[in-house]
Amino acid sequence: MESAEVTGAHWKAMKMLDAFIKVPEFSVGTTPSEVVYTEDDMRLLHYIPLVKKPRPVPVLIVYALVNRYYILDLQPDKSVVRKLLEDGLDVYIIDWGYPSGVDRYLTIDDYVNGYLDNAVEKVRELSGAERISLFGVCQGGTFSVMYSSLHPEKIRNLATMVTPIDFDTDDGLLHIWAKSLDADKIVDACGIVPGNVLNAGFLLTDPFRVLIDKYVGLFEKIESNSDDEEGELENEETVKNFLRMEQWIFDSPDQAGETYRQFIKDCYQKNLLIKNKMMLNGKRINLKNITMPLLNVIGEYDHLVPPASSKPLNDAVASTDKETMIFPTGHIGMFVSGKSQREICPKISSWLKARSGKNSGRGKK
Amino acid sequence: MEHIIDLQASHDLFELWKNTYETTYGKIIDMPIMGPSREGADRLRKNFEAMINLNSAWAQSMSSFQSAFMEASRKTQENVEKRAAEEGVSPSSYTGYYDTWMETYSKTFREFLESRFFASDLARLTSNSMDFQKSSRELVEEIILKPANIPTRTEIDDLCKEVYLLKKKMKELARNMRTSA
Numbered sequence: 445m446e447s448a449e450v451t452g453a454h455w456k457a458m459k460m461l462d463a464f465i466k467v468p469e470f471s472v473g474t475t476p477s478e479v480v481y482t483e484d485d486m487r488l489l490h491y492i493p494l495v496k497k498p499r500p501v502p503v504l505i506v507y508a509l510v511n512r513y514y515i516l517d518l519q520p521d522k523s524v525v526r527k528l529l530e531d532g533l534d535v536y537i538i539d540w541g542y543p544s545g546v547d548r549y550l551t552i553d554d555y556v557n558g559y560l561d562n563a564v565e566k567v568r569e570l571s572g573a574e575r576i577s578l579f580g581v582c583q584g585g586t587f588s589v590m591y592s593s594l595h596p597e598k599i600r601n602l603a604t605m606v607t608p609i610d611f612d613t614d615d616g617l618l619h620i621w622a623k624s625l626d627a628d629k630i631v632d633a634c635g636i637v638p639g640n641v642l643n644a645g646f647l648l649t650d651p652f653r654v655l656i657d658k659y660v661g662l663f664e665k666i667e668s669n670s671d672d673e674e675g676e677l678e679n680e681e682t683v684k685n686f687l688r689m690e691q692w693i694f695d696s697p698d699q700a701g702e703t704y705r706q707f708i709k710d711c712y713q714k715n716l717l718i719k720n721k722m723m724l725n726g727k728r729i730n731l732k733n734i735t736m737p738l739l740n741v742i743g744e745y746d747h748l749v750p751p752a753s754s755k756p757l758n759d760a761v762a763s764t765d766k767e768t769m770i771f772p773t774g775h776i777g778m779f780v781s782g783k784s785q786r787e788i789c790p791k792i793s794s795w796l797k798a799r800s801g802k803n804s805g806r807g808k809k
Numbered sequence: 810m811e812h813i814i815d816l817q818a819s820h821d822l823f824e825l826w827k828n829t830y831e832t833t834y835g836k837i838i839d840m841p842i843m844g845p846s847r848e849g850a851d852r853l854r855k856n857f858e859a860m861i862n863l864n865s866a867w868a869q870s871m872s873s874f875q876s877a878f879m880e881a882s883r884k885t886q887e888n889v890e891k892r893a894a895e896e897g898v899s900p901s902s903y904t905g906y907y908d909t910w911m912e913t914y915s916k917t918f919r920e921f922l923e924s925r926f927f928a929s930d931l932a933r934l935t936s937n938s939m940d941f942q943k944s945s946r947e948l949v950e951e952i953i954l955k956p957a958n959i960p961t962r963t964e965i966d967d968l969c970k971e972v973y974l975l976k977k978k979m980k981e982l983a984r985n986m987r988t989s990a
Contacts, residue, residue, distance in 0.1 A: 624928045625932055
């Protein structure tokens with residue numbers, strides 16, 4: 445290697461080091477909110493409305509148990525929550541928390557008919573709305589579908605985003621792998637299923653891109669920015685944004701064993717939900733009970749929840765007002781991409797707003 | 810996918826190894842244990858068996874991964890040569906080579922991870938890993954924790970279940986009170 449090349453490589457390395465040393469504190473989930481209800485590890489957050497008179501039908505966002513809800517409010521300019529608030533919606537979100545050993549026996553029934561139902565009741569009580577909008581994301585969408593089938597009288601609109609419903613597909617690696625897993629052994633041995641084990645599975649779906657290329661991309665971006673003050677500021681933002689995402693990706697709560705067992709066996713392996721055969725505490729989930737307006741949002745390149753798994757929902761329900769929106773993006777891109785802010789969020793909030801006028805029945809205060 | 814052939818061969822090899830072990834040393838390990846320390850020794854034997862199964866599954870998985878790596882390297886070289894021959898382009902920079910490497914490795918591993926070999930390897934490795942974890946816990950509980958009068962994970966799990974059921978009952982009663990009020 446020529447001495448000029450050595451010097452060049454040295455300067456590049458110093459530039460990387462400089463970019464990381466200078467990164468100031470950063471935070472996630474910064475949209476102002478207040479905790480309005482807690483139950484065990486679960487918290488219900490109400491975002492402070494950004495308009496004087498928000499729409500009368502509130503929206504309750506239900507995120508997955510895997511990873512954390514704040515991906516929907518990662519940073520001010522990449523926030524699904526903020527977009528909904530700016531469009532005049534009254535937004536609540538469930539934070540499922542971090543299950544510990546004592547939670548290993550929690551079932552899907554406890555989540556859907558327990559925590560979720562209590563959160564819905566609280567939102568109804570606080571807003572005065574008889575029926576509310578549920579906005580379920582990923583596995584939270586699957587729970588929202590279950591809930592809407594069992595408690596249709598409380599739900600005015602149902603929106604799902606990257607939500608698996610028909611699990612009998614080989615389009616996604618998780619669907620292929622889950623079919624052969626022995627969930628009984630995993631739960632019996634672990635009790636609480638470690639989040640980092642599940643996360644390893646997600647990383648393995650595209651190992652070279654997420655474990656190498658992502659970091660190479662970051663270094664290339666830092667390297668390509670100029671050395672002046674403007675370039676330094678750009679680097680600061682680049683690193684901060686990268687670290688926010690990095691924090692979210694590796695913030696993986698453990699999973700309640702019994703919930704994991706039922707989700708793998710009844711959903712991924714037996715595909716009972718779409719067949720209207722899934723049972724929660726003796727009650728059958730019949731998707732035909734879903735008659736409220738339905739919006740099904742799908743990522744065309746989603747490799748975790750492939751479109752084939754989400755699309756069948758619209759045909760399975762009895763709603764007459766139903767719509768599918770497919771966007772050319774992946775699973776995470778649905779929440780944090782530029783397209784999400786420019787195109788996806790506005791369409792979702794328009795759909796919700798059009799159906800969030802004055803309620804017929806009022807008041808439970 | 811060409812490397813699948815290698816995967817089949819490595820699977821066959823490990824099956825042969827496992828069968829040979831089970832019909833030779835495995836038989837000695839499986840012999841009934843007698844005497845006052847029978848229970849502890851039996852758990853130790855089961856744990857050893859679980860460890861053998863885990864090591865076997867681990868080696869098999871690693872072998873499959875190794876085959877996929879070799880196939881990906883071979884294809885990367887092939888792609889570099891192809892580009893040089895067809896387009897007259899050779900990766901003169903780090904970036905040029907990196908892009909080809911990344912694209913080829915991602916594609917090759919995607920095929921590997923989608924294959925039935927990987928799904929069965931993963932299922933077997935997970936299953937054997939859980940067996941070993943459970944067996945190790947039972948062994949430690951039996952020969953160390955109980956004699957030392959230290960609470961075991963099994964006892965803690967029983968307590969957790971009691972707490973869970975009590976909380977559930979309490980919530981149900983509270984809900985009934987709310988609805989009847």
